[in-house]
Amino acid sequence: MINIFNYIERKSPIHKLTGATKLLCLLIWSLAAMTTFDTRLLAVMPILAFILFFVSRIKFSEVKVMFWFTFVFMILNNLLIFLFSPEHGTEIYGSRTVLFTIFWRYVVTSEQLFYQLNVVLKYLATIPIVILFVSTTDPSEFAASLNRIGVSYKIAYSVSLALRYIPDIQREYHDISVSQQARGLEIALGKQSLIKRLKSAVDILFPLIVSSMDRIEIIANAMELRGFGKDKKRTWYNSRPFAVPDYLSIAFCVILALLSICLRFVDGGRYFNPFI
Numbered sequence: 001m002i003n004i005f006n007y008i009e010r011k012s013p014i015h016k017l018t019g020a021t022k023l024l025c026l027l028i029w030s031l032a033a034m035t036t037f038d039t040r041l042l043a044v045m046p047i048l049a050f051i052l053f054f055v056s057r058i059k060f061s062e063v064k065v066m067f068w069f070t071f072v073f074m075i076l077n078n079l080l081i082f083l084f085s086p087e088h089g090t091e092i093y094g095s096r097t098v099l100f101t102i103f104w105r106y107v108v109t110s111e112q113l114f115y116q117l118n119v120v121l122k123y124l125a126t127i128p129i130v131i132l133f134v135s136t137t138d139p140s141e142f143a144a145s146l147n148r149i150g151v152s153y154k155i156a157y158s159v160s161l162a163l164r165y166i167p168d169i170q171r172e173y174h175d176i177s178v179s180q181q182a183r184g185l186e187i188a189l190g191k192q193s194l195i196k197r198l199k200s201a202v203d204i205l206f207p208l209i210v211s212s213m214d215r216i217e218i219i220a221n222a223m224e225l226r227g228f229g230k231d232k233k234r235t236w237y238n239s240r241p242f243a244v245p246d247y248l249s250i251a252f253c254v255i256l257a258l259l260s261i262c263l264r265f266v267d268g269g270r271y272f273n274p275f276i
Helices: 019-034 039-055 060-084 088-093 110-136 139-148 153-182 194-225 244-267
Strands: 098-103 106-109
Touching: 019 039, 019 110, 019 139, 019 244, 039 110, 039 244, 060 110, 088 110, 106 110, 139 153, 153 194
Parallel strands: none
Antiparallel strands: 098 106
16 A cells, blocks of 8 residues: 555654644745745755655655655646746846757747756755655644644644544555455556546545545544533643754754845845856
8 A cells, every 4th residue: 555645653853853843844944945046055955855854764665656746746847837938037037048949939948947947946845845744743743733832722633633534544545445456346557448447436436435424423523522622722642842953953944044035135136047
């Protein structure tokens, strides 16, 4: 069974950080990457991201599905950028260095390639951090951390339930798929036409939806019977206080965001322009 958006337990410095720290670092890191087009900073951030991924001891084979999905999305995004706006880079950098012409208005320029390189670097800077956050954050501890920084425990617990429910859906889908295939339903790629595979997928999704609704009703009833939401506060089994590594991690991400802002003044704008 393929695991997607699953917490993977390991003993690593990344896992020891609180869920709130990892959320703050994710938001600040993403903000720094998304608000700048300075290629120098964007080239460093993916290196740092993959170093952090290595430190977390998460194996590529355990998250390869998410990586491949985002890689395909990144390729499609770049193709669409060039398809709908092949001269966008020349408008940004104020120059036009033609490399070769494909046909009609689709001319490949150095400026357009440089702009799309920055788009790729943005993906490479943020996607590993997002996957790292999902893979190293325990849902229960994350909810406790959110509540600790001021988020309502009802909202925090809803986030925890959502994160914990994703693996359950995957297991349920796998179990239904195996049982349906044992009854002769074939959904394997290459053995059926696309229409038949879609019809077979619907035969799996319908019982999955029914079982999910039953599970939601059971959880809701259990929470109601235990008086969830009656009090303004609640205690947590997995609550952890902020430690020195948490403060250092947040400080590092803040410095990275400040560097992103400072480079806007150095570059005279949002874009680093090597064509001047």
